[in-house]
Amino acid sequence: MNNQKFNGESLYVLPDSEKGDKSLKICIDFDATSEQPKFKRNDYVLISQSEQHQWVGQIADVERIICPMGQYSDNTIEYLRRQVLAPDTVRPLRVVRLFEVRIIGQYIDDELDVPLNNILPGALVSKLDEKRIRNLINIPQIKTYSDKSQNVVGIIQNAENIPLTIDRLIIRDHIGVGGASGRGKSNLNENLVAIAQQEGCCIIQHDAKPDFRYIEKANTDSHPAIQANWEKFKDYGLKPRGAKDVFRIAIANHLPPDDVKVDMILGFNASDLNPELLAQLLSPGTDQASINAQDNLVKAIYGLRRRDYTLNDIVAEVQRRRADDETAQNNYQAADLIHPMTVDSILRKINSNRQRLDWLDTVGNSVNRGDINKSKHLASNKNPQKVQRFTPEHIFKSGRIIMIDYHNISKDDENSYAIILEYLLRQAHDYVLNSDLNIVEMIDEAHRVFNNTSRRASALVKSFTKFAREGRVKGHWMIVSTQLFSDIDPEVRENLNTRFVLQQNTRDAAKIATENMGSDFIDTVDISKNP
Secondary structure (H helix, E strand, O other), rough: OOOOOOOHHHHHHHHOOOOHEEEEEEEEEEEEOOOOOOOOOOOOOEEEEEOOOEEEEEEEEEEEOOOOOOOOOHHHHHHHHHHHHOHHHHHEEEEEEEEEEEEEEEOOOEEEEEEOOOOOOOOEEEEOOOHHHHHHOOOOOOOOOOOOOOEEEEEEOOOOEEEEEEEHHHHHOOEEEEEEOOOOHHHHHHHHHHHHHOOOOOEEEEOOOOOOOOOOOOOOOOHHHHHHHHHHHHOOOOOOOOOOOEEEEOOOOEEOOOOOOOOOEEEHHHHHHOHHHHHHHHHOOOHHHHHHHHHEEEEEHOOOOOOOOOHHHHHHHHHHHOOHHHHHHHHHOOOOOOOEHHHHHHHHHHHHHOOOOOOEEEOOOOOOOOOOOOOOHHHHHOOOEHHHHHHHHOOOOOEEEEEEEEEOHHHOHHHHHHHHHHHHHHHHHHOOOOOOOOEEEEEEOOHHHHOOOHHHHHHHHHHHHHHHHHHHHHOEEEEEEEEHHHHHHHHHHHHHOEEEEEEOOOOOHHHHHOOHHOOOOHOOOOOOOOO
16 A cells, blocks of 8 residues: 555554454554654544545554664564555654554444444554544534624644534533533633523523622633633634623622622522421431431421421421320321420421521511622612512523522531522423523532432432433523532433533542543543643
8 A cells, every 4th residue: 555644644554453343553654853743642533444444433542652673573563564664664763653543433325333344454544524523522513603702612632623612402411510629610611601691591500619709700810821721712702701691699698798799689488498408407417316307307397288488387397296295196197296305306406507597588588788888789779678589580581690699608508508509490490391491500519419428419419310301301401510520429420411521630530520431431531631
């Protein structure tokens, strides 16, 4: 076969593969004095036997570099030198690089299918073109919006620097974002939110740390690396800009600093919340006594049988079910009575947690906030602002970012974060069932509430998986952001069909993060660098 050139290099399939039909070895013959060869690990390649016989693969293994001079101990290289390379190509300053290529499929009538034919030694290998790469890994076409920005969130470095794009179909199937601290999760999350907004979705952004208090302002970071990134993405219409149409909601008694604009102060009554999560909130703990108390609390809450109730109503119902009370024995079935010691334990825990639950039963309260001369908040006018219930029909709107500022709630009390999150997920899901609006929820710090160790997480995961399954069709879509995918429940991970995996702290964490790529995928990736 003629020694043809591709990007300054000649690639050939070697004759013996040790791993069967799913992988093969190739060699690259190049001039050692030339620039660094363009082929590298994880590149997508086209393997051509002829125009009718073509395969797609991905370079998997780290290459070895061998100079074709002197004696050979590798029969494969000797065979290649004698059978493929012409004598005049074997000269000083020529070297051979070896790669392993994992075969993805074979082109049959221009459609990618399972490999049907064996690849013969001497087949030529070249980089896959952009169109085929986009079709192969399901990357949408670039889309330009009215403000000249595009649906680009990154660059695919192992695919000839092709822009990494997303669209509403990818968002629809739910997205996971995972990476260690300082690796760009927040920036990526905001890019995803911005594209969802451009696609006409309403976004509920659960700001748990919080990280996103000032998104209405353009990024002013002058760090050289940040400025270099802006320059890199300038061609895609991306530049520092503040978010538009932001509706910020603060939680009652947990308001942000006065320089943060708040449009609504959100409160809850006990009757608004999931009874199972509320029971775990009122009587936290994983020991058997706490679990018993939680189970009895759930019975008491369901036993109220009314539309609206408060924490005080729950306390009164627990007291009415005291097993040593004669009136209770006459009014309740034996199975619905609560042991006196359990009643006392529940009441002690509720009383000790009342200060922590200062956001509960606050609907209708008046709030005076900040110095009117310093703050531009709606809550800082001369008339006190009322704490309100969540009213979806007045809040949800196409193209709006609804920012939920949890202030210090998620940091100090993950149970409170979990129950408020579940409430808002439920509000959004109920709304889309009877609406054409698409709602995207960006859940920050997901590992705090979707962990796989607490009973609270079990109830929240149950709700999340229901909403995620039904939401794909109904228009309720999720972006779940976490430090480590290994810290969130497997049922949550299974619903995240697209994952953006930033640098992971350990190989085990990286393996779980990329589990949907196959069990051996992580062995082909350098976890010391961002993909």
